[in-house]
Ligand SMILES: NC(=O)C1=CN([C@@H]2O[C@H](COP(=O)(O)OP(=O)(O)OC[C@H]3O[C@@H](n4cnc5c(N)ncnc54)[C@H](OP(=O)(O)O)[C@@H]3O)[C@@H](O)[C@H]2O)C=CC1
């Protein structure tokens with residue numbers, strides 16, 4: 467007989483994405499969120515405040531954890547939403563919890579699932595094409611949503627776990643689809659981040675800045691180089707050519723996110739390391755390996771690294 471137990475989800479690295487997800491999933495699951503004390507304190511005091519397209523509400527049922535000792539054995543599935551710069555550290559910290567449990571990543575960039583796979587057999591890759599930000603302690607804002615979440619088995623026999631996780635997310639009312647080629651899915655999402663995240667972070671501009679004639683030419687170069695590198699890596703993207711993707715980017719994605727700031731913008735403003743080496747920096751490094759010139763990605767990655775290191779430049 468099917469168990470009627472409420473599923474239990476642990477979210478590792480709960481900030482803009484993870485707390486928003488925790489707020490929604492807590493309608494249908496028991497949710498534990500590993501977050502920083504500033505969020506945990508506010509959430510314990512008055513609940514998690516959510517605003518935007520995922521609903522305006524205060525959620526009183528998210529349980530914040532401050533270390534693996536706080537995590538109960540009943541957890542069924544783990545979802546990592548830390549920045550890619552913190553994936554290894556959080557996997558190390560929660561290694562005993564992750565081991566033996568299906569663990570999903572909703573992070574941007576390339577390389578997180580490989581790290582998680584060092585800690586558990588069943589890894590689920592994922593993407594989320596929605597804009598989240600932290601408005602204050604224990605307070606998140608969800609603005610534009612452009613596509614359903616995508617989840618797919620990365621490694622291990624995770625078909626059943628994938629189905630369960632999709633069921634939980636869908637029953638919370640979040641649009642989600644199974645992706646039979648999540649490696650390509652991660653690259654597909656990365657195209658958008660490569661195209662707009664560093665530019666908006668450096669210019670302190672929302673995504674709509676990409677339509678400016680001068681900026682559009684740079685975006686064009688970043689995307690063309692990424693297509694060339696993806697081709698050399700044997701990644702199958704849903705668009706046959708860079709021009710086809712650029713058409714989608716400027717017709718759908720840029721308008722959907724025109725007024726909002728991407729995650730890398732917040733990283734630079736707050737003096738945090740960015741995910742540049744999982745995005746444009748990764749393309750530049752792979753390009754070098756394949757003998758493909760990636761001057762635009764090298765240039766933008768260098769500018770972001772400089773801004774990371776020099777407070778006056780951000
Ligand atoms: N924001 C967005 O619109 C979107 C973001 N993404 C991706 O999702 C991922 C998360 O992004 P986002 O939510 O914006 O990032 P945030 O920085 O808002 O959230 C991550 C949170 O995890 C915390 N954290 C890191 N390590 C630990 C730890 N060991 N224990 C407890 N807390 C920890 C961070 O704290 P601290 O900062 O102190 O390290 C931070 O509060 C990224 O890969 C991003 O690119 C994907 C789609 C949209």
Ligand SMILES: CC(C)(CO)C(=O)C(=O)O
Nearest residue numbers: 595596597598727728729
């Ligand atoms: C889709 C987008 C641009 C939403 O903000 C994102 O992935 C990010 O901010 O990193």
